[in-house]
Amino acid sequence: MALPRRTFLRYSSAFGAGLCFPAIVGAGSAGRGDVVNVALIGCHSMGWDDLAAMLQHKGVRCLALCDIDQRELVRRAADLSALQPEVPALFSDYRRVLELKDVDAVLIGTPDHWHCLPFVDACRAGKDIYVQKPLANSLAECDAMVDAARKHQGCVIQVGQQQRSGRYWQELVEFVRSGVLGRINRVQVWANFRYAVQAPPLPDTAPPAGVDYETWLGPARKRPFNSQRFHGSWRTCWDYGGGLMTDWGVHLIDIALWAMDVKTMPRRVLSSGGNFLFPQGAHETFDTLSVTYEFKNFVMTWENNAGVENGPFSKGYGLLFRGSDGYIVANRSGWDAYMGRGKAAKSVKGDGWANRESVANHTANFLQCVRTRDVNTACPVEAGSLCAKYAHIGNIGARAGVGSLVYDDRKRLFDHPEANKFIKPEYRAPWQFPE
């Protein structure tokens, strides 16, 4: 009797260590062994890095690449030939990838406005998912994705917040929770990076040959093509991303919430911001943003200054946990704990800005969970959703410009109509919001 793919994977991982696996075959055949077959949707940058990291682990094959940019498909297929002997199928429509029975897991490396639909459709198709952060580009999409994961139970989901798999971050969380810092009253989070501002606006042009720009826009509103709103640069346009707040905020705020054991939205949020540093730039997202999140026993603040790269404690980005008996300053270079007034009482080295060890551990964790059918990954969808929603309410407060806000996570509403306008994006036909 042929076992269903998942059942076979479960049995084979329990009993099949050291098995030999047959060569890759075309779509439509049954799963066969402890090999995890993956497909990548969105190949230009981080999606490719995820795939390359995934292929460093044993027993992983890439069956398909999908992108709306033909140039990326050609480039990444060539890159892939150096990493595996098998030739992947190439697609421009992610829905065709989800029809491939042999594909166990999809990696979603598209811009933020293109996370929700492939994710929900992948849940429906019963695929495991490694989706990049921030989970989505709006509060409503985050909720829709958590809802879809709960409805189609059993899919193994990892959000690409690889810091959770960094040993030094895990040690930091343990240290903060140990109580050594005394009563923690303040968590400060900041990110200042040059890349998050743009040059003055360039003229719109025709899309480059080979680019299906209509599909790149997808559910977002129709706008002419502009290189300042395309590969990589989309981050600074509200329709597709949320600037430093959603790009770095989700990584760093995630650590703050995890260490402080926060699982719900804050009591209140107060944000202000604007483009004060580089007002002539084409970026829409705020180069200057300050957010205060209020909790019962402490406050957390976020600050970003885009276009500059310096910051508190000589760190362009990082976190501070301040307690009655000491404080910790941290970023990917590592962390130092200061007790009383003395010099660092404990220092732990990190894996640096590119955090390759964390990515390697995070992809390994995903593969392990896929093989053992363990849905408790290092960053499940709920954890990815929580910090993405923190980032979004921070941006929304400043965009709505209405002072302090309360977000009711049960009703999925703010206490102010102006802020509520930012909760759910209007999807452009033929794309439909996944209700």
Ligand SMILES: NC(=O)c1ccc[n+]([C@@H]2O[C@H](COP(=O)([O-])OP(=O)(O)OC[C@H]3O[C@@H](n4cnc5c(N)ncnc54)[C@H](O)[C@@H]3O)[C@@H](O)[C@H]2O)c1
């Ligand atoms: N975890 C991390 O440290 C980290 C680092 C960088 C980026 N990211 C995240 O990764 C995601 C991608 O970022 P990036 O910098 O690689 O963006 P990018 O613009 O460089 O690449 C996105 C790719 O997706 C493709 N694409 C767009 N719409 C598509 C669709 N409908 N179907 C198939 N392909 C489509 C684009 O053509 C492009 O090739 C973002 O969500 C970003 O926040 C995470």
